[in-house]
Every structure is written in structure tokens, then in C-alpha cells.
Amino acid sequence: MLKALFGGVSSVGRQTVDGIWRIGYATRFFFAILLHSGTAFSRFGLTIREIYFSGVLSLIIILVSGLFVGMVLGLQGYETLQTYGSEEALGILVALSLVRELGPVVAALLFASRAGSAITAEIGLMKATEQLTAMEMMAVDPIARVVAPRFWAGVLSMPLLAAMFSAVGIMGGYLVGVVLIGVDEGSFWSQMQAKVDFNLDIMNGIIKSVVFGIAVTAIALFEGYDAPPTAEGVSGATTRTVVTSSLAILALDFMLTAFMFRGLN
Amino acid sequence: MTNDTLVNIENVSFGYNARPVLKGIDLSARRGQVVAIMGSSGCGKTTLLRLIGGQLKPNQGIVRVAGEVVSELDQASLYRLRRKMGMLFQFGALFTDMSVFDNVAFQLREHTELPEDVIRDLVLMKLNAVGLRGAAGLMPSELSGGMARRVALARAIALDPMLIMYDEPFAGLDPISLGVTGNLIRRLTDTLGLTSLVVTHDVQESLKIVDYVYFVSEGVVEAQGTAEEIRSSGLPFVHQFVHGEPDGPVPFHYPALPYAEDLKLEVARA
Numbered sequence: 001m002l003k004a005l006f007g008g009v010s011s012v013g014r015q016t017v018d019g020i021w022r023i024g025y026a027t028r029f030f031f032a033i034l035l036h037s038g039t040a041f042s043r044f045g046l047t048i049r050e051i052y053f054s055g056v057l058s059l060i061i062i063l064v065s066g067l068f069v070g071m072v073l074g075l076q077g078y079e080t081l082q083t084y085g086s087e088e089a090l091g092i093l094v095a096l097s098l099v100r101e102l103g104p105v106v107a108a109l110l111f112a113s114r115a116g117s118a119i120t121a122e123i124g125l126m127k128a129t130e131q132l133t134a135m136e137m138m139a140v141d142p143i144a145r146v147v148a149p150r151f152w153a154g155v156l157s158m159p160l161l162a163a164m165f166s167a168v169g170i171m172g173g174y175l176v177g178v179v180l181i182g183v184d185e186g187s188f189w190s191q192m193q194a195k196v197d198f199n200l201d202i203m204n205g206i207i208k209s210v211v212f213g214i215a216v217t218a219i220a221l222f223e224g225y226d227a228p229p230t231a232e233g234v235s236g237a238t239t240r241t242v243v244t245s246s247l248a249i250l251a252l253d254f255m256l257t258a259f260m261f262r263g264l265n
Numbered sequence: 266m267t268n269d270t271l272v273n274i275e276n277v278s279f280g281y282n283a284r285p286v287l288k289g290i291d292l293s294a295r296r297g298q299v300v301a302i303m304g305s306s307g308c309g310k311t312t313l314l315r316l317i318g319g320q321l322k323p324n325q326g327i328v329r330v331a332g333e334v335v336s337e338l339d340q341a342s343l344y345r346l347r348r349k350m351g352m353l354f355q356f357g358a359l360f361t362d363m364s365v366f367d368n369v370a371f372q373l374r375e376h377t378e379l380p381e382d383v384i385r386d387l388v389l390m391k392l393n394a395v396g397l398r399g400a401a402g403l404m405p406s407e408l409s410g411g412m413a414r415r416v417a418l419a420r421a422i423a424l425d426p427m428l429i430m431y432d433e434p435f436a437g438l439d440p441i442s443l444g445v446t447g448n449l450i451r452r453l454t455d456t457l458g459l460t461s462l463v464v465t466h467d468v469q470e471s472l473k474i475v476d477y478v479y480f481v482s483e484g485v486v487e488a489q490g491t492a493e494e495i496r497s498s499g500l501p502f503v504h505q506f507v508h509g510e511p512d513g514p515v516p517f518h519y520p521a522l523p524y525a526e527d528l529k530l531e532v533a534r535a
Contacts, residue, residue, distance in 0.1 A: 141344075
């Protein structure tokens with residue numbers, strides 16, 4: 001009985017210590033990436049290659065999702081707005097929802113599951129098959145050669161993907177609202193142009209997506225780098241990447257929104 | 266330690282967490298030699314290579330390579346030393362996103378400013394040395410296990426190192442690839458004037474090509490000598506190992522309770 005109690009207490013203690021140790025390790029890993037980022041820029045070809053794998057190859061899912069999200073916004077927005085007879089404000093509703101929130105957040109969630117999981121699996125398998133150790137033994141730093149280019153590729157891709165998500169989403173809203181339902185085209189665009197502020201809305205959206213890009217890519221890289229070199233280890237790390245980065249995106253989004261749009265009204 | 270000693274290990278101990286793996290090992294390899302480190306699986310052979318490569322630091326003792334104490338080097342000096350070492354991993358550890366050619370060219374591109382046409386010539390020469398010049402365009406996934414290891418060998422000699430470490434180069438190879446790999450290790454050592462450290466448990470294949478053998482068991486050097494001395498050794502452990510006997514100083518059974526007691530047989534108590 002007493003033994004079980006002690007066992008329970010010591011297991012809680014061990015898990016806490018392990019957790020704190022892991023946070024410390026992740027932080028050191030993150031700073032190591034920043035410290036060894038020289039190669040990612042001096043040999044920008046390495047980063048370009050990763051932009052292709054995580055950014056360009058994510059385009060299809062981002063664009064298709066953006067289109068559908070915009071179309072749904074058009075439908076739902078129209079339903080609500082027409083109750084108050086202000087359906088010409090549909091353009092503002094669609095644009096603000098996308099640029100401020102849905103663009104950065106949904107694009108980041110999609111990016112985490114499409115590119116983040118791939119990054120974790122790739123790095124984890126490179127570790128499991130001793131490719132990273134081999135690189136180290138060849139006097140090439142894997143953080144500089146493998147990790148940092150992937151990090152910067154993710155950070156650069158994310159705002160571009162979010163911007164494209166929002167742009168296509170607005171087109172989706174236009175298709176449903178104007179072309180299908182028949183909201184006045186002139187007021188749809190002119191109200192949008194008048195009410196969407198570059199600094200407040202668009203810039204804040206971009207800042208959000210950069211932050212999400214940093215979070216998702218850093219989590220994906222860390223999970224891969226820290227994965228136990230076994231099949232279960234890599235699969236567990238891939239799952240953790242998607243779960244952790246999705247939660248991080250939503251939590252960060254709340255915090256950023258609270259800072260950016262306080263006192264707006 | 267003489268002048269032509271390339272690798273020298275003095276009284277090295279190492280453990281993972283609380284589990285000791287090496288308990289005061291002494292070992293040395295002279296330039297131009299093929300030295301085998303033998304022992305049963307999990308006896309710390311690979312750990313020894315990692316200590317020499319500077320990936321791990323010994324808890325006690327000194328690892329010297331070319332006169333430098335590996336554990337005292339900072340990262341820049343360690344990387345400088347590693348450029349003069351090649352390591353062949355058990356399954357090759359080829360970069361799976363690059364072709365055979367790019368794998369062999371990797372270090373040349375990372376560490377030298379050589380023009381691409383010179384790199385091409387060098388890579389084809391290295392690949393020719395392992396008999397795989399024709400496979401330059403293949404991807405690692407298209408190679409057999411033996412071929413992958415030969416490509417890894419070509420990659421390891423790309424910068425003409427002074428030392429090559431082989432981690433289980435014979436594991437899982439068919440008899441032909443086994444002979445090919447053994448011959449390559451001997452021939453490259455002789456023609457390139459390098460030193461080879463071969464970690465293996467393949468007694469028959471390695472005794473054909475090595476100059477000196479260290480037997481490691483339970484974290485210490487149990488026996489050492491030339492291939493001939495090892496073959497005729499009377500030490501029970503070496504005899505069991507060389508002749509592949511299932512039971513002996515290395516027991517067949519993992520430590521356990523007495524069999525009868527474990528099965529809860531009344532007879533055992535009586």
C-alpha cells in the first residue's frame with residue numbers, strides 16, 4: 001500500500017522533472033537553430049529546396065481549403081446579414097474573418113498536418129537510420145545543414161500560404177455571395193476596400209502567420225530530432241507534432257488576438 | 266605509445282546512465298593496420314567507436330587519435346579531426362534523398378571548394394574503387410545491402426582519411442558480398458595507407474584480413490593477439506567465440522531464478 005503510494009509520488013515527480021527537462025532541451029534546440037542559421041542563408045539553395053517540399057507542395061490543400069472556407073463564409077454570412085438587411089456588408093465579413101483569423105489559423109493547422117508531420121517523420125527517420133550521426137561524423141553539423149534550412153523554409157512559407165488561403169477564400173466568398181446569391185458586386189468590393197485596414201488587419205494577420213510558422217516548424221523539427229530511433233518512436237513523434245502544434249496555434253492565436261485587437265471597439 | 270600509433274585508448278571507462286559498458290579498456294592501433302574489435306552483441310564495441318569519433322566522452326581514461334585527446338577538443342577542432350576519419354555505419358546510413366553520386370560527393374562539396382568537374386572525377390574514382398562506378402545514378406533505395414555498404418565505404422574514403430572505423434561491416438551479407446567487403450577493407454587499407462578499425466563479431470571473415478585482434482567482453486579486453494594467436498588461443502572465452510559454441514563462459518541463459526523454483530515445483534523445496 002505504502003509502496004504503491006511512494007511509487008505514485010515518485011512517478012509524478014519523475015514525469016515533472018522529465019517534462020521540465022524536455023522544455024529546457026527544446027529551448028536549447030531552438031536557440032541552436034538560430035545560432036546555426038548561417039548556412040540556411042549563405043547557401044540559400046538548401047532553403048529553397050525545403051520551401052518547395054513544405055511550401056509549394058502544401059499549395060493544393062491550402063488553396064482548395066481556402067476556397068471552401070470562403071464559400072461557407074459567403075453562405076453563412078449572407079444568412080445572418082440578410083436578417084438585418086445588411087447583406088452588402090458580406091465583403092467585409094468574409095475579408096475580415098479570413099485576413100484576421102481563418103487565413104492564418106486554418107492555413108497553419110493545415111500546414112502542421114501536411115508539412116509539419118512530414119518534417120518530423122523525415123528528421124526522425126534520418127535519425128533512426130543514423131544519417132544524422134553519419135553527417136556529424138563527416139564533420140557536417142546536422143543542425144546547420146538539415147534542421148536550419150527546414151526551419152527557415154517553414155517560417156518563410158507560412159505567411160505566403162496564409163495570404164494565398166485568404167485571397168482564394170475571398171474569391172470563394174465572392175463566388176457564393178455575388179455570383180450565386182446575387183449580392184451587389186459594387187458594394188461587396190467597395191465596402192471591403194473601405195473597411196479592411198492594412199496595418200490593423202492585414203499586417204496583424206501576417207504577424208500571426210509568421211508566429212505560427214515559427215511555432216509549427218520548430219515543434220516539428222524538435223519532435224523529429226528528439227524522436228526515439230524506432231518505428232513507434234517516429235510515429236509517436238509525428239502524432240505529437242500535429243497535436244502539439246495545433247494546440248500551440250490555437251493558444252497563440254488567442255494571445256495574439258488579445259494583444260492586437262484590444263480596445264478596438 | 267610509439268610514433269606510428271594512430272589510435273590509443275588508455276584505461277577508458279564509460280557507462281550509459283548507471284549501466285557501465287566499458288570498464289577500463291586499453292587498446293591501440295598502429296598506422297597501416299587493420300585492427301578488429303570483437304565481442305558478443307552489446308558488449309560495448311560500437312560505444313568504443315563513438316568514443317573514438319568524439320560523439321561520446323569517456324567517464325574516465327583517455328582516447329587519443331593522431332596524438333590529440335578527443336574528449337578535450339572543442340567543436341571546431343573535433344570537426345577538423347573528423348575530416349580525417351571515415352566511418353562506415355552498420356547499414357551504410359546513406360542519405361536517402363540523394364543519389365549514390367551525391368552521397369559520395371557530399372563531403373567534397375561540404376568541405377572543399379573543388380570545381381564540379383573535379384568532384385565528378387574524384388567521385389567516379391572512389392566508386393570505381395568499390396566496384397560501383399556504374400551505380401552512380403541510382404538512389405540508395407535501389408541498392409542491395411552489400412552495395413549500400415560499398416557506397417558508404419566510397420563515401421567514407423572520399424576525403425582520403427587516415428582512419429576508417431567499420432561498425433559491423435559483415436552483418437547480414439551474403440557470402441559473396443562478405444568476401445568482397447573483407448577484401449575491400451584490406452585492399453583500401455594497404456593502397457591508401459590508412460588505418461582500419463573493424464568492429465565485428467564475424468570471426469571467420471575478419472580473421473582472414475586483420476593484423477591484430479582485441480576481444481572485448483563485459484567491458485574489458487579479454488584477449489588480444491594476431492589472427493594466428495587468436496585461432497590457437499586456449500582461453501575459454503575466445504575458444505567459445507571463435508568456434509561459435511552455444512554455451513560456455515558466455516552462458517546461453519540470461520540470469521534467472523533456478524528453473525525448478527521458477528516453475529514452482531514442489532520437488533525443488535523438498
